[in-house]
Amino acid sequence: MSGIYIHIPFCKQACHYCNFHFSTSLRLKEKVVKAIILELQLQRDYLSQPPQTIYFGGGTPSILHINDLRNIFAAIHSNYDMQHVEEITIEVNPNDLNKSVLTEYRDLGFNRLSIGIQSFRDADLQFLNRAHSGEEALQCIHLSREVGFSNISIDLIYGIPNVTDIDWERNILHTIETEIPHISCYCLTVEEKTALKYMIETKKVPNVSEDQGAEQFALLMKTMQKHGYAHYEISNFCRPPYFSKHNTAYWQGKEYLGIGPAAHSFDGRVRQWNIANNLRYVHGIENKEIPCEKEFLTPTQQVNEYIMTSLRTMWGTDLQKIATLSGESGKENVMEKAQKFIHNETLIMENNTLFLSHHGRMIADYITLELFAE
Numbered sequence: 001m002s003g004i005y006i007h008i009p010f011c012k013q014a015c016h017y018c019n020f021h022f023s024t025s026l027r028l029k030e031k032v033v034k035a036i037i038l039e040l041q042l043q044r045d046y047l048s049q050p051p052q053t054i055y056f057g058g059g060t061p062s063i064l065h066i067n068d069l070r071n072i073f074a075a076i077h078s079n080y081d082m083q084h085v086e087e088i089t090i091e092v093n094p095n096d097l098n099k100s101v102l103t104e105y106r107d108l109g110f111n112r113l114s115i116g117i118q119s120f121r122d123a124d125l126q127f128l129n130r131a132h133s134g135e136e137a138l139q140c141i142h143l144s145r146e147v148g149f150s151n152i153s154i155d156l157i158y159g160i161p162n163v164t165d166i167d168w169e170r171n172i173l174h175t176i177e178t179e180i181p182h183i184s185c186y187c188l189t190v191e192e193k194t195a196l197k198y199m200i201e202t203k204k205v206p207n208v209s210e211d212q213g214a215e216q217f218a219l220l221m222k223t224m225q226k227h228g229y230a231h232y233e234i235s236n237f238c239r240p241p242y243f244s245k246h247n248t249a250y251w252q253g254k255e256y257l258g259i260g261p262a263a264h265s266f267d268g269r270v271r272q273w274n275i276a277n278n279l280r281y282v283h284g285i286e287n288k289e290i291p292c293e294k295e296f297l298t299p300t301q302q303v304n305e306y307i308m309t310s311l312r313t314m315w316g317t318d319l320q321k322i323a324t325l326s327g328e329s330g331k332e333n334v335m336e337k338a339q340k341f342i343h344n345e346t347l348i349m350e351n352n353t354l355f356l357s358h359h360g361r362m363i364a365d366y367i368t369l370e371l372f373a374e
């Protein structure tokens with residue numbers, strides 16, 4: 001199994017919390033699209049297996065004109081074996097969509113939408129500097145269904161200052177009422193060089209609270225479980241069978257090719273990431289060079305990478321895979337470190353696999369770091 005990720009590095013406006021790679025100037029849009037098309041050709045031999053998933057992320061892919069997407073699709077079709085592709089996702093922002101755009105997406109071959117809603121409350125959306133309203137978010141869901149999309153995911157953010165647990169629960173229940181089959185939820189974090197960080201430092205807005213984030217995560221888990229959603233990754237919930245195939249493959253350590261500025265690729269042993277600068281990316285690709293850095297993972301790093309991604313999922317960390325990557329001693333080492341968490345019931349050991357318990361999910365990052373091989 002393998003996947004292709006395509007990074008579209010443009011957004012209409014900068015959300016206050018975001019430190020992803022994007023530009024709000026569309027000056028280089030045409031050149032970046034051309035470079036993406038050329039990179040698809042240059043990297044055609046990167047994957048050892050035909051792709052099963054394709055994911056357009058960003059930035060905001062829905063900022064592209066349908067003709068840009070058509071041209072990118074044409075490049076994918078002419079350079080990759082598409083016979084095994086099961087899932088093609090596009091990340092969209094609600095205010096970019098209308099019925100005809102959604103119909104074009106469907107006809108082009110997209111069969112999954114990931115809608116960046118973040119909240120249905122206008123006050124939260126203004127705080128985050130999102131470009132849409134709660135009403136537009138709802139409209140977008142209805143329109144998507146009308147044109148035939150059933151595999152829809154939405155993103156939500158919790159831990160927003162001044163948002164009470166009751167407000168957050170309403171947001172979750174609102175989402176569940178829409179019968180959305182897949183929900184990704186992230187805790188608001190304060191990243192370097194963001195407007196949010198500046199506003200907190202200058203006391204324009206209150207700081208985010210770890211306790212509030214933890215409480216709202218606990219509330220989220222409880223509510224989603226009650227309504228029949230599988231908590232299949234720490235930040236992801238779905239009504240089976242609507243797992244994200246693309247992200248699941250990533251969490252299971254499968255190979256993927258990243259195309260576009262700042263996109264990451266992984267072949268199981270070497271991680272590489274394209275330069276996070278649109279102009280330099282374009283120049284590199286125009287010269288038929290992939291402007292990227294590479295990191296060759298040692299067996300220890302491969303084990304840690306595997307623990308980091310797999311432990312967060314409901315499929316857990318397979319100790320046999322750790323033995324394959326770093327030998328029996330590597331497996332024993334992880335088992336030894338896991339004992340205290342098994343003892344305090346934050347980890348569960350079953351069928352030679354480690355799983356986070358309900359309580360373990362609350363401290364997933366801490367447990368992961370503690371299990372890391374040195």
Ligand code: SF4
Pocket residue numbers: 010011012013014015018019020022058059060093116
């Ligand atoms: S959160 Fe998404 S839409 Fe907002 S600035 Fe970041 S990439 Fe763009």
